[in-house]
Amino acid sequence: DAGVIQxxxxxxxxxxxxxTLRCKPISGHNSLFxxxxxxxxxxxxxxxxxxNVPIDDSGMPEDxxxxxxxxxxxxxxxxxxxxxxxSAVYFCASTSxxxxxxxxxxxxxxxxxx
Amino acid sequence: AQKVTQAQTEISVVEKEDVTLDCVYETRDTTYYLxxxxxxxxxxxxxxIRRNSFDEQNEISGRYSWNFQKSTSSFNFTIxxxxxxxSAVYFCALSExxxxxxxxxxxxxxxxxxxxx
Numbered sequence: 356d357a358g359v360i361q362x363x364x365x366x367x368x369x370x371x372x373x374x375t376l377r378c379k380p381i382s383g384h385n386s387l388f389x390x391x392x393x394x395x396x397x398x399x400x401x402x403x404x405x406x407n408v409p410i411d412d413s414g415m416p417e418d419x420x421x422x423x424x425x426x427x428x429x430x431x432x433x434x435x436x437x438x439x440x441x442s443a444v445y446f447c448a449s450t451s452x453x454x455x456x457x458x459x460x461x462x463x464x465x466x467x468x469x
Numbered sequence: 470a471q472k473v474t475q476a477q478t479e480i481s482v483v484e485k486e487d488v489t490l491d492c493v494y495e496t497r498d499t500t501y502y503l504x505x506x507x508x509x510x511x512x513x514x515x516x517x518i519r520r521n522s523f524d525e526q527n528e529i530s531g532r533y534s535w536n537f538q539k540s541t542s543s544f545n546f547t548i549x550x551x552x553x554x555x556s557a558v559y560f561c562a563l564s565e566x567x568x569x570x571x572x573x574x575x576x577x578x579x580x581x582x583x584x585x586x
Binding site for chain 2: 465
């Protein structure tokens with residue numbers, strides 16, 4: 356099984372630019388999560404989807420952040436415009452609903468906004 | 470609100486020592502799930518274990534063991550005979566048990582374990 360695939364692995368951009376992070380969940384999984392990891396705040400849930408529908412986006416920092424899941428095999432997290440404080444590692448994870456199963460994480464995207 | 474506290478931030482041990490990583494949680498749910506994840510220096514998050522709130526049996530997997538005690542809201546993780554490859558950040562996490570939300574994890578801050586040769 357391929358695992359959760361995130362791209363790019365690293366992204367360096369200038370303040371004000373638009374950033375798009377991509378995620379392909381494990382085939383057959385119907386829940387997808389976006390987490391952000393920083394030294395100060397640790398791992399924070401930004402948003403999650405069940406069956407491509409956003410269920411809880413209360414962790415999205417502000418309107419500059421948006422996430423979509425147009426189909427079961429693809430999701431994006433967009434930041435527009437980006438700011439230096441958005442620098443973090445962004446993880447995507449997937450799992451199946453029903454009997455609780457563990458989250459399977461991608462390798463993350465390390466975002467640096469200068 | 471749910472909360473996970475990992476009071477230890479950094480632990481350093483010498484190889485072959487046993488080490489216990491503490492985790493204390495808070496939740497108002499009667500049904501919930503607890504997890505441990507490992508984040509090695511390469512950065513990925515690796516699932517180690519999941520327990521549900523109705524199962525307080527301790528679990529052993531090789532050198533790893535977990536002690537779940539509802540009375541003290543703790544879910545501690547012990548590594549026996551630690552090895553250098555165990556060096557990583559270890560996260561304890563808690564999830565709700567509601568349908569559709571059973572994998573929404575609240576993570577602790579993590580414990581950085583360094584195992585010296």
